Amino acid sequence: MSDGPLLEQLAKLVTDAPDDLIDRIAARWVTVDGPIGELFVAYTDHGIAYVRPAADDVREEFRRRFGRPLLRAARPPAGLASALRTGRTSGIEFDLRELTDFQAEVLRATQAIPRGEVRPYSWIARRVNRPRAVRAVGTALATNPVPLLIPCHRVVRSDGSVGEYIFGTELKRHLLHAEDTNLDEAHSLARRGIFYVASDTTGIVCYPTCRHARRIAPSHRKGFRTVVQAETAGYRPCRHCQPAPAAAT
Amino acid sequence: MRVIAETSDDVDRWFVDLYDQHRGPVFSAALRLCARWADAEDLTAETFVRAYRAAGDYAPERRAQVRPRAWLMTILWNLWRNRARTAARRPPPAPLTEGIDVADPGQDVAGTAERNETGERLAALLEQLSDAQREAVVLRYVADLSVSEVAAILGVPEGTAKSHVSRGLKKLRELTQGGVR
Numbered sequence: 097m098s099d100g101p102l103l104e105q106l107a108k109l110v111t112d113a114p115d116d117l118i119d120r121i122a123a124r125w126v127t128v129d130g131p132i133g134e135l136f137v138a139y140t141d142h143g144i145a146y147v148r149p150a151a152d153d154v155r156e157e158f159r160r161r162f163g164r165p166l167l168r169a170a171r172p173p174a175g176l177a178s179a180l181r182t183g184r185t186s187g188i189e190f191d192l193r194e195l196t197d198f199q200a201e202v203l204r205a206t207q208a209i210p211r212g213e214v215r216p217y218s219w220i221a222r223r224v225n226r227p228r229a230v231r232a233v234g235t236a237l238a239t240n241p242v243p244l245l246i247p248c249h250r251v252v253r254s255d256g257s258v259g260e261y262i263f264g265t266e267l268k269r270h271l272l273h274a275e276d277t278n279l280d281e282a283h284s285l286a287r288r289g290i291f292y293v294a295s296d297t298t299g300i301v302c303y304p305t306c307r308h309a310r311r312i313a314p315s316h317r318k319g320f321r322t323v324v325q326a327e328t329a330g331y332r333p334c335r336h337c338q339p340a341p342a343a344a345t
Numbered sequence: 346m347r348v349i350a351e352t353s354d355d356v357d358r359w360f361v362d363l364y365d366q367h368r369g370p371v372f373s374a375a376l377r378l379c380a381r382w383a384d385a386e387d388l389t390a391e392t393f394v395r396a397y398r399a400a401g402d403y404a405p406e407r408r409a410q411v412r413p414r415a416w417l418m419t420i421l422w423n424l425w426r427n428r429a430r431t432a433a434r435r436p437p438p439a440p441l442t443e444g445i446d447v448a449d450p451g452q453d454v455a456g457t458a459e460r461n462e463t464g465e466r467l468a469a470l471l472e473q474l475s476d477a478q479r480e481a482v483v484l485r486y487v488a489d490l491s492v493s494e495v496a497a498i499l500g501v502p503e504g505t506a507k508s509h510v511s512r513g514l515k516k517l518r519e520l521t522q523g524g525v526r
Binding site for chain 1: 356357360361364368369370371372373376377386389390393394397398401467468471482486487489514517518521
C-alpha cells in the first residue's frame with residue numbers, strides 16, 4: 097500500500113509557532129528622552145533589561161551581554177517615559193535573569209531608595225544580608241544594566257561624598273540635585289563627623305537625607321556619629337530610612 | 346539560502362529571516378517530541394536563542410553556509426535529549442489536548458477543524474511508536490529533513506535511520522487501518 101496519504105497527513109502536523117513566541121526569544125529596543133539625554137532601552141517579555149545612553153555600539157554591547165536578538169519596538173513600553181521623568185518605577189518590571197543572584201538582590205534593595213534620598217553602600221550590603229560585602233555591592237552597582245530606573249545613583253559613600261557612578265561622578269551629582277536631594281547638607285555634616293540626624297521631639301534617628309530628618313526643626317536637631325551613640329542617648333532608628341545599627345558585635 | 350546570504354551582514358536581520366522561515370517546522374517537531382504545548386514553546390524558544398548565540402560567533406560566510414533546517418533541528422534535538430534525560434525519573438507527561446484546540450486564526454474554520462481532527466488522531470498514534478521510530482518519523486516528515494540529516498542528528502548510520510523511518514511508517518499505517526480510518 098502507498099504511504100502517500102499518510103505522508104500528507106504527517107506533513108499537515110506542521111503548525112505555525114504561536115505569534116507571541118518571538119517575545120520569549122528576542123528583545124525589543126527603543127530610544128527615549130531621559131534625564132541625561134537620549135537613552136537606548138531594551139526590554140523582553142520579563143521587563144526592562146538594559147538602559148544606556150543612545151550610542152552607536154550600544155546594540156552590539158547588548159548582544160554581547162544578553163545574547164538575544166534585538167528588534168525595534170513600535171513604541172516604548174507602558175510607563176517607561178513617566179518612570180524616567182518622575183523617578184518613580186513602581187509599575188515597571190525588570191528582566192534581571194542575566195545577573196548573578198547577588199547582583200539581582202543588590203538591585204532589588206536599591207529599588208527601595210526613594211527619590212530625594214540616598215543610602216550608603218553599607219546599607220545595601222546589610223539589606224542583602226552580606227554586611228561585609230560593601231565593596232562587592234559597589235561592583236554590582238557599577239554594572240547595573242538598568243541605571244536611572246533602578247536608582248544606583250542614590251547609593252553613596254558613608255563619608256558623605258557621592259562616590260562612583262556608571263556614567264561618571266558629575267552626572268551622579270547632577271541627578272541627585274535634580275531629585276532635590278540635600279546632598280550638600282549631608283556632605284557638610286559628614287565633614288563635621290555627623291552621619292545621622294535625630295529629633296529630640298520624636299526620639300528618632302535618621303540618615304540626613306531621609307524625608308523625616310529633613311522635617312526636623314533646627315532647634316530640635318541632634319547630630320550623631322553612629323547609630324549606637326544615638327541609641328545610647330535614647331533614640332530609636334527610623335523605620336523609613338533604617339539607619340544601620342553600627343556593628344553590633 | 347539566498348535570502349540568508351544577502352542579509353548575513355546583520356545578524357539580527359539574518360535571525361528574523363531564519364525565524365520566519367523555520368519557526369513552524371521547528372515548533373511542530375518540538376510539539377511532536379514533547380507532546381505538550383507549553384514544553385514545545387519552551388523548547389522552541391530555547392532552540393532559537395541558542396541558534397542566535399551560536400550564530401553570533403560565526404563569521405557571516407559561515408552563517409551563510411549553514412543548512413538552517415538541519416542545524417536548528419540539531420540544536421532542538423540536543424536540548425530535547427538533555428531534558429528527556431533530566432526528566433527521566435519524573436512521571437510521563439499527560440497526552441496533548443489543549444494545544445490542538447488552539448486554532449490558527451489565519452486558517453478558515455472548516456479547514457482548521459478538519460486538519461485538527463486528522464492531526465489529533467495521527468498525533469495520538471505517533472505516541473504509540475517506539476521512541477526511536479517516532480523521533481525518526483518526526484525528523485523526517487514533520488521537520489522535513491533528508492534521511493542523511495536524520496541519521497546525522499540521531500547519530501546512527503543512514504541505514505538505521507532509514508529503517509526506523511520505514512518501520513515507524515509501517516506501524517502508523519497499521520494503526521490508522523486498525524479501526525481508526
